[in-house]
Amino acid sequence: MSIDIETARKVAHLARIKVEEDRLPALAHEFNDILGFIEQLNEVDVEGVEPMTSVTPMRLKRRVDEVTDGNQQEKVLKNAPDAREGFFAVPKVVE
């Protein structure tokens, strides 16, 4: 599998990271180095092997479905780059 400049551009957009046009060829090259390394996995016979979902055989604990936390609006907003009137503020989303 080889990544071309178009694929690199698409991946950058999917990851929501702005990459300048002149950086794309180098990025595609780095991806290919890493993916070339990863391709070794194709040598392994994984027939009938389950993909790992949990490294320790444990059941996730259940808890009562109830509110345990809350009323911390000020703390939640404290680190926001732009908070107004009790909300996170972002550029206009809906036209």
Next chain:
Amino acid sequence: MAELNKLTIAEARDGLRKGDVTSVELTEACLAEIDAAGVLNAFVHKTPEIALEQAKAADARLKGGEEAPAMCGIPLGIKDLFCTKGVASQAASAILDGFKPEYESTITQNLWDAGAVMLGKLNMDEFAMGSSNETSTYGDVVNPWRRGNETTPLTPGGSSGGSASAVAADLCLAATGTDTGGSIRQPAAFTGITGIKPTYGRCSRWGVVAFASSLDQAGPMTKSVRDAAIMLEAMCSHDVKDSTSVDLPVPNFEAMLTGDIKGKVIGIPKEYHMEGIPAEIEALWAEGTAMLKDAGAEIRDISLPHTKYALPAYYVIAPAEASSNLARYDGVRYGHRAKLGKGDGITEMYEKTRAEGFGDEVQRRVMIGTYVLSAGFYDAYYNRARRVRSLIKRDFETVFADGIDAILTPATPSSAFGLGEMADEDPVKMYLNDVFTVTVNLAGLPGISVPAGLDAQGLPRGLQLIGRPWEEGDLLNFAHVLEDRAGFVAKPGKWW
């Protein structure tokens, strides 16, 4: 007591309990050393006011009626990956510039509850992604060790490079670290200290900035195996806020350091004899094997056939999880937001914020993760890697079922290298640093790096012991025997 900053946790604990020294004295000694060691760039946010307040409280508690916990009054450095209430916690990333959490990580809370003292936050690779502490927004960390009389600055390893450098240079008595593919054990080996990554689930991940959630574990970085046992016990707990935290009692690890390993079986995996590994590393490994044999252990050759595929599997799974975990850094709720141009909408805000806030290595891994999880490739890359991970874990289960108690390997494929030396190499070359450690994270096992000698250039080298799941106590005991036999006492000459 002379040179208080050089004490081990165990020595300081005993001194504090006897009243030979106070926590305030220990803390002031460390704070002075930190101020004089700016060139190492290990401490990036100092918290002297908090430290002295905690130290005074610890001294009061030590004078009280009840016996104080072992960590009471011990000054520590905390890796920047841990959220500490009201204190900058930014995972060495520009995207978390100015972030001061409104909450405390479970591990650091456990340490403060035990009376420990926070000296400040420690440098690291950005989001714990790196093996040389060169990806940090705070700049490189410098290893206190040098090659002979050379002045070339060396890496302390990564990602817990600040923790390693600070402990090796005696700026603190011990530090917290985290380990996703080797980030405690590799820097410990590069700086001549001890570092243990416990079994996945032993330490709560709550409040520790996430990199790859199925692999991340925190652990102590210390000056001795005994200290690792003491501090690990204080860090561990069952935590309902981390659904993967194990509900098992935490043993008194220190009490398990009996020094008796007679009849125990140590496995030597043939696949770790890798091409290109320096003869010096092979020789060290053979010496370590002989030490354990001399102490009464049985040495057995074993095979872990899927070892070769651990790093490639890791470089699918870890970036995949990172791309998901790091999606939260979007310039909305905390940290950096890019200045927007006229007409920029929310997508441009995300894209510019993340381009400005993430460094090159983090961007690279987030994008690799995005790619391997994208439609059409999920099965070929991500699911295949998870299948290989199952096989890697099965390799270990097989040898443990065959009676192996612990496995001895080198910790790293080299000694510390020069800062900048790998800058022109392709990224995969740097990834090879974790070749001996990453299997342990994929299998969720405990692993410890113990300093075992100096190389021809006078740099420390480490050996790794890998234990059975949840048996950190036995693992620490093996490490204790190795430490005792290796007799590593060297310290870096003070040049800073």
